[in-house]
Amino acid sequence: MATQFLRRFFAPRSLVVIGASPKPESMGGIVLQNLLQAGFAGPVWAINPRGYQEVHGVTCFRRIADLPEIPDLAIVCSPLSGVPAVLERLGRRQVRAALIVSGGASLEDDSRDGKALRARLERATLRSGMRVLGPECLGVAVPSMKLNATYASQPIGDGSVAYLGQSGMLGNAMIDWAAGREVGFSHLVTLGDSLDVQLPDLIDYLNQSGRCRALLLHLEAFGNARHFMTALRESSRNRLVLAIKSGRTAEATLRPVSSTAGVDRRDAIVDAALARAGVVRVGDSDELFDALETLSRLKPPKGDRLAIVSNGVGPALLAIDRLIDGGGRLAELGETAAGALKERRLDVSRPGRNPVDLGGRATPEDYLSALEIVARDPNVDAVLVLHAPTRLAPSLATANMLIEARQRFRHRLLVSWMGLKEALEARAACNRAGIPSYVSPEKAVRAFLHLVRYRQVQHLLQETPPSLPFDSSTGSRQRCHALIDDALNRRRDRLTHQETGEVLAAYGIECAPSEYVFDLEQAERATERLQGPWAVKIVHRDNCEPFRYWGESRRQATSLVQDLEQPGSVVDAVVRLEARVGEALPDSPIYSYCLQTMQRGKGSLQLCAGITRDAEFGPVIVFGMGGYKVDVMADRQTALPPLNMRLAEELMDRTRAGRLIREHSEDPDSAVGWVARLLVKLSQMASDLPRLKGLEINPLLLNHEGMMAVDFALDLGPASTQAIMPYPEQLRETVTLNGMEIEIRPIRGEDAPLITHFHTFLSEQSIRYRYFHHKAVLSPRELSQLSQINYDRQMAFIAVRRVEQAGGQQSGAAGTASPSEEMLGVVRVWNDSDNIRTEFSIIVRDDLHGSGLGRRLMRKMIDYSRQVGTLVMEGTILSDNLPMRRLLTSLGFELRTNVEEGTVEATLKLNEPQSDWQRHRLDAAMD
Incomplete structure (x- = not known):
């Protein structure tokens, strides 16, 4: 539900403390006294069934129904077992935000009706229609609003640092440490058990706050990883973000997360995710403030x-x-x-x-x-x-x-x-x-x-990455999906060795020449087509599973025979392998036998690359040293897709394998390029094939001739969601405009050079219409922000046409002539975190004014915004931009002139609100 009603937690106009008590040591008494000492300016009431006339000078009522008006925020301090009933009564009173400070009871304990307390709280929250923060949280403090709705033991100073955590006691310690270092807070919140309001919701809210210049995070679990990564990446573009993560080990995790296949230390995935979001991770709470002091100064x-x-x-x-x-x-x-x-x-x-x-x-x-x-x-x-x-x-x-x-x-x-x-x-x-x-x-x-x-x-x-050498085609994706559908229809949860090789080939990954045979006669004939010496691998169900290291020695001995010099030895090997598998793994069906030429020599380096799936972050790219040693995972590093060439190189450089490639390859630049391209292809595969659960290429041989996948395995699972939204390939379309073929597609990070070239076709007036001032040159940071967008919150469609490069230049894969693109125009939108409003901008090359391209781009964006459920599209244009005013009027926009600013506000309703809250937000936006 994103930021729905969150303003009531941070800027309430009125408050009620439920469970307020005159006892100074009680939770309700402490919270009420902190509110009064902070000087909260709005009405404050207390609720206590004992019938007190007042508590600490605040008017007290017996029941919620007796309140004189509806409070913006209810702070619940009564015993946790009775909180579900309290939430239902607050919902009937139409209170829209409740902060549950109460704790001290297990949410998993059965209650009288046989349901756990957690289930009762969740049901009451759903029925009430409120946003609920907690239970068992420290509370909320916004010193600039004179709001201290916490049970903190001392006043909280005002500042520009926001703290979001999940532990009330650690939040109390943070307050004390900050006071000792004279650090103030713009906002301080702990979530406790997070029944409703989640950490990404709060980050989204703070992203709209100008007072928050630095963000400190205490992380335990992530929940919706895409929402988390989207909010965090948005935040770190505009402020310093530091994070400390508890639960680095399985023993320190209250809600255990299953291990990730192929990754020895799951915490490395958290490292990769935070780094990808632009966040500095620290190791302990003391280091958190040391880092804040350094980075802020x-x-x-x-x-x-x-x-x-x-x-x-x-x-x-x-x-x-x-x-x-x-x-x-x-x-x-x-x-x-x-x-x-x-x-x-x-x-x-x-x-x-x-x-x-x-x-x-x-x-x-x-x-x-x-x-x-x-x-x-x-x-x-x-x-x-x-x-x-x-x-x-x-x-x-x-x-x-x-x-x-x-x-x-x-x-x-x-x-x-x-x-x-x-x-x-x-x-x-x-x-x-x-x-x-x-x-x-x-x-x-x-x-x-x-x-x-x-x-x-x-x-x-x-950063602005270089051009990608590879794009998946519709045909390659369809072939892979057909293989996956066929396997699932046969009730197989993994592909055979041959089918996995076909998937790799569809993405341009070279595999060792292989012959797949099913009996002795086929095995002998296959030696005539492949040069010896040979290796024979038996393909059965168990060895088609990636990242199976627990039984590696048995798997190696059972499934593979190497260095066969004679065709007869190949036939004998098939017989021996069948007997071995039948004895050691009788329940593992045999699919085929794979015959390959031995791939030793040429100074090859054995690598491992692949895709695994994490329980929280979804698909993860892995890379490191290869081979079938027990410690093969020791060098393995991870990265979240999607990847580009520079992100792929960054992943390589974190491994010992990457250092060996740079230091010992005959041609390091070529070798690094080969590996980076492969990692980008794996990233594309993870995006294109959401039912791909795991893929291991091991060994992956690298030498002066190139790269070759020798052995590989792929398994399947339910469709997954990436933590970072991948490139929306499905939104591409090709149109013909005035006899010119134009592709309209979402922008991508690799398009930064196109934007730079595009600006050379713009007059000073066109630039002024777009940016409201003259901007002759875009800085690297601006180029990055324009090209590397978050597709979860932003969209930019660019119109490009293909032109042959002059002088016979080449791009893409070595030796492949490739057409180049030039950019003709772009339309952008920036959505708010609740998808209520989106702000648009558009600019077209001067030599294409009047061609109809601007109208085509605007219609594309309007259709897209309607499809994703946005309610209103808005934009601001200069009053003297008459062509744009005519275009927007013809598209149905309502124009309103701001004479003082010399601008025109354009508004287009896209969808009807689906809830009272959306209707309220929409009405506020239109005022």
């Missing part, structure tokens, strides 16, 4: 090279260990910096080399001199100052000198003041001056790595 550096200036080599070595373990790099000082350090005799341990050891006799002036040299070195991305107090360099004196000179340092500056008594004042002074300071070298390095990680994940979120 410093801009991410351009790289991961750190220089260290210290008055002792011991602390510097501790910092270096932490840096290298965390994936950072120790900067190598350039000749100019090294020479200057030697000349001034500042570096006493290894003159001119990083770390710079000033020695125990260093003064504040020595620190400043060394910093001025190191910070100017172009090989340095950030500088860490380590300081242990001495008589010659007291902590506070050194801190004051750094503070006075901080504007002269071009690079990022982090400081660790070691110690306690003297260091406290230095840390406080630096904090006031906006210089992040830390209690230990290790914490300071961890903070630097947060900066590096933030830059990496934001780059993944906003």
